Amino acid sequence: MKAALFYPTLALCSALLLSACTSTPQQSAVSADLARLSDSALKSELAYDVVKSLTVEVGPRIAGSEGDKRAVVWAEEKFKALGFDKVYKEPVRVRNWSRGIADAKVIAPYQQKLFITALGGSVATPEGGLITQVVMFDSLASLKKADAAQIHDKIVFINQRMQRDRAGKGYGPVVIGRSQGAIEAAKLGAKAVLIRSVGTDNSRFAHTGVMQYSDDVEKIPAGALSNADADNLQAMLDAGKDVTLAVEMRAKEHGWQTSYNVIGEFTGSESPEEIVLIGAHLDSWDEGTGALDDGAGVGIVTGAAKIIKNVMGQPKRTIRVVLYASEEFGLTGAQEYTRKHKAELSNIIVAAESDFGAGEIYQIDTLFAPAAVEQAKPLFEALANIGVTQGHNQAGGGPDVSMLPKYGVPVVSLLQDGTYYFDYHHTANDTLDKVDPKALAQNQAAYALLAYFMANSEIDTRPAPAKTTNSH
Amino acid sequence: MKAALFYPTLALCSALLLSACTSTPQQSAVSADLARLSDSALKSELAYDVVKSLTVEVGPRIAGSEGDKRAVVWAEEKFKALGFDKVYKEPVRVRNWSRGIADAKVIAPYQQKLFITALGGSVATPEGGLITQVVMFDSLASLKKADAAQIHDKIVFINQRMQRDRAGKGYGPVVIGRSQGAIEAAKLGAKAVLIRSVGTDNSRFAHTGVMQYSDDVEKIPAGALSNADADNLQAMLDAGKDVTLAVEMRAKEHGWQTSYNVIGEFTGSESPEEIVLIGAHLDSWDEGTGALDDGAGVGIVTGAAKIIKNVMGQPKRTIRVVLYASEEFGLTGAQEYTRKHKAELSNIIVAAESDFGAGEIYQIDTLFAPAAVEQAKPLFEALANIGVTQGHNQAGGGPDVSMLPKYGVPVVSLLQDGTYYFDYHHTANDTLDKVDPKALAQNQAAYALLAYFMANSEIDTRPAPAKTTNSH
Known part of the structure; x- marks a missing residue:
């Protein structure tokens, strides 16, 4: 009643x-x-x-x-x-x-620690980490159009900044790089992918968040750089330098x-x-x-x-x-x-x-x-x-x-x-x-x-x- | 000329x-x-x-x-x-x-990682770290008035918040705890000192800065908690809990x-x-x-x-x-x-x-x-x-x-x-x-x-x- x-x-x-x-x-x-x-x-x-x-x-x-x-x-x-x-x-x-450690540093042309975090669900790097050159793209869309020869055996850096908005409308256009970046980078032969954090801050805290793999594409490690560190890396690349990174991540699945x-x-x-x-x-x-x-x-x-x-x-x-x-x-x-x-x-x-x-x-x-x-x-x-x-x-x-x-x-x-x-x-x-x-x-x-x-x-x-x- | x-x-x-x-x-x-x-x-x-x-x-x-x-x-x-x-x-x-690692966690009554950093010039903890109870003071002045029995073998936590000011006038009254905390805590038998960071932010970045020892007082490890972590620790202590920390710091002098x-x-x-x-x-x-x-x-x-x-x-x-x-x-x-x-x-x-x-x-x-x-x-x-x-x-x-x-x-x-x-x-x-x-x-x-x-x-x-x- x-x-x-x-x-x-x-x-x-x-x-x-x-x-x-x-x-x-x-x-x-x-x-x-x-x-x-x-x-x-x-x-x-x-x-x-x-x-x-x-x-x-x-x-x-x-x-x-x-x-x-x-x-x-x-x-x-x-x-x-x-x-x-x-x-x-x-x-x-x-x-x-579990995340485990996630360390990155620039080893050439300069020497700097970079603050990163693993994206949620990422695989680890090979034991001892990766050392290789980095290649920058301004979005996932640009990455998808890239030539594999440019990317093979390198670390892809997706450098897209999230815009501030009351309703969070800046999130969607950028988070696609977080979720799909590892798949698209691996298709082109990359060793790993690092994204600029999907976040509106200026700080050295990197932003995690879940990412995806595809069963038919190699699983490569995926991490996020803090906005401050993405700025730093971008400055080196914008100056036309060849930048080499050492990256180690020890993320793990526990079933x-x-x-x-x-x-x-x-x-x-x-x-x-x-x-x-x-x-x-x-x-x-x-x-x-x-x-x-x-x-x-x-x-x-x-x-x-x-x-x-x-x-x-x-x-x-x-x-x-x-x-x-x-x-x-x-x-x-x-x-x-x-x-x-x-x-x-x-x-x-x-x-x-x-x-x-x-x-x-x-x-x-x-x-x-x-x-x-x-x-x-x-x-x-x-x-x-x-x-x-x-x-x-x-x-x-x-x-x-x-x-x-x-x-x-x-x-x-x-x-x-x-x-x-x-x-x-x-x-x-x-x-x-x-x-x-x-x-x-x-x-x-x-x-x-x-x-x-x-x-x-x-x-x-x-x-x-x-x-x-x-x-x- | x-x-x-x-x-x-x-x-x-x-x-x-x-x-x-x-x-x-x-x-x-x-x-x-x-x-x-x-x-x-x-x-x-x-x-x-x-x-x-x-x-x-x-x-x-x-x-x-x-x-x-x-x-x-x-x-x-x-x-x-x-x-x-x-x-x-x-x-x-x-x-x-050099700073080395600086790790701290609450191990009782709850289990939480705390973000700390070593104060500049601090000694390391003993190999394997310290595990002991923490006792909180609202300032260096309060610590100086404390009873040694309350502090002996514990970690002293100086929990004084720095106030924001255009001219930085909030710094002086608080930084004294950073520079003198290890001396005063050690005089009363503490194993280590942790201060609330001398900073005006709400974040998990801890603030370092130089600290002092006295030749006639035991040198104990000294670190700073981020303001966010100091809040967390304070909340546990304010609730009347006995809080046990594990702290490890590997700072080192290189001559x-x-x-x-x-x-x-x-x-x-x-x-x-x-x-x-x-x-x-x-x-x-x-x-x-x-x-x-x-x-x-x-x-x-x-x-x-x-x-x-x-x-x-x-x-x-x-x-x-x-x-x-x-x-x-x-x-x-x-x-x-x-x-x-x-x-x-x-x-x-x-x-x-x-x-x-x-x-x-x-x-x-x-x-x-x-x-x-x-x-x-x-x-x-x-x-x-x-x-x-x-x-x-x-x-x-x-x-x-x-x-x-x-x-x-x-x-x-x-x-x-x-x-x-x-x-x-x-x-x-x-x-x-x-x-x-x-x-x-x-x-x-x-x-x-x-x-x-x-x-x-x-x-x-x-x-x-x-x-x-x-x-x-």
Whole structure:
């Protein structure tokens, strides 16, 4: 049985005239509830306490590692300590790779150490390392057009700088060099590939991130130079010098390990089978403490659910917080979740993942059945009060829920300000001091509003419409 | 013989009424010359090209190292290539220390790697490292008051945060913990000391810098934690946990080596024995490429001298550019310079060192015989046009010339904006990308104005008055 809720007449009022519309008592009550929840969430340090706890007590947690195992234990204990109704974990087989050392230096015409890191999944160099000349390209596209004779037995340097952008739009055009660089360089006979870090900073922290091989192309070592070191190497090459590098990387595969998606729920009091899913990923890269990626997300969604319970009581639909395993190595946990829960995907009212750091949210995009967008006006109004404007209805929902819309699952993207996210993303410098507690609380409030509104209404967002754009 | 120059009537005009004063033809000519020089220096990329050349072609150059030897060769070649009249080097015996690895991790109650670096001059840990509990103090002063029983056989953690300030005023109160921490901790029986980095950044780069031992106190290893790692350790300790660290450092002394002060001059056409000395230090720490500290200074003073020659021709007094050896390990090169040149110190009209990064200059302080301050008004006016205001007459002149005033040598401090200097100072992150070419050119212009004005006037700044404050 479902309670009659608050949206019936709202669609009749235009947004601009809303204050002039006659509100039903339910509408006023809902707006007041949302305002009360938002205020509490803005004031609460819970999200920050959660990410602090994760980064201080666990720290790095690359999939399948000892740190990952500790993170799973931590997550279960955290959900239990916060009083979630149901806490459980679901096994996921994850790839376990370790970075090992990654050293590089210029040995001619000058002598300089270069700060590099291995790309995630890279093979090691041969024992003793590689010593050979380097050849520079300004993009993957340029590399693909190159003559093999120019590249044979050399190290390819893909020197493409990522541009800063609030929405992170600089990432896509550059990250292709990270994912495909080793394949394209190997096709042309290269010994290794080094890319300029996919990051917007000026620093000596190199940015890792997963890369790919192709079964029919030789696997060559792949690393990233820090932006500062890429500048230095570029300066030598721009001056027309033949530059020789010595590179050694000791990355290693350790086979498949068992990790877990860890799940905490507040069970719906009226429609427990209907699920509002908010998620983040529990794994991180190994060099930082995974504060922005994705400790912040873990804090935000965990804090949001708990604050709803504290302030508003038991939700009517189930609020499910999913902390996914092994996002970084190809959304492994999310794929397993989707496979395992296929039969109940049609019960998901909305899914949303927080995985873009800790910057303030400035926009909500949806992927709802069109009528539901109109019905969700009170949510948009409450979000507008904390600086979040309504965007389009072509949302992607975040990496770990990105495969759900094709099963008709509605998703929401709460877009975060990512202006500085890629200064720290996938580096040793992804640590708690980069998390602004105030911005994090605003995120917590936005997720609380989303989850509460969707859990305590009868709005049916299903089925998600087909996506016609690639907007995330 | 000296030419009659431009200051005779200037002292009669107040600064405010200057434009109303009747200028002599010489005064107008001087102002026009200074403006022309300043414009050229602001537009010239020479200082930037010099620091780029040094950081790309040489890079790290800790005193006595192979990098330092390459830097000496580089400096001689650079002076010659730029057409300095006299290029020579003077040997300096320097301490040669190497950092080796510096690893630290928390092994209980959690398991986390900590990013540290050895302080300059530290001894190594015993083979295999140290494993022991850590005890935290908020300052050196608190450590000095502590009970030895609390510290015996432990690692002392001095957790004092440096405050950001344009003039770098946050440095002094905190750096005392870096220089004296090992002595005070050892007196109380500590096994090692780790300080929170003396830096204003939030990052995982730890800041090195020279530290001291006392002959009558045991020498214990001394390192610095990055600010991010100090935060992490502090969070564990603030939560009341007993925290155990494993620390290994392999720093080493290599005895004394020969390095050089490298000197380039444009010889005075009328009073070659009178010297305008502008300097910087050639050595750097070993982790960064020494761009801000002190490649920027090398670029600024070298560029300034060369641009004077290019734009204004041969100076009347000698302009001497001194690139000092081993500033970081205790001003070794500057002390040797002072000793060796003692007989001619009375010929130095003014000395100034650029050693505070690459931020814009906002103030000029002098230490001149009082009458000379008034006579230098055209210089102050020209500097005002590029944003530099006149300060006090109690200047220190910069580290490598700081010992000269006691011999009566007048000095000038051109104060740079150091707001961000201590984000990078003494870290691996001190690289060329931190140097803003536009700000660097403004520095070049200020040094060019100073050196040209002092070299082409008859103003006698000597003897420097006694200093009554500690202003630098």
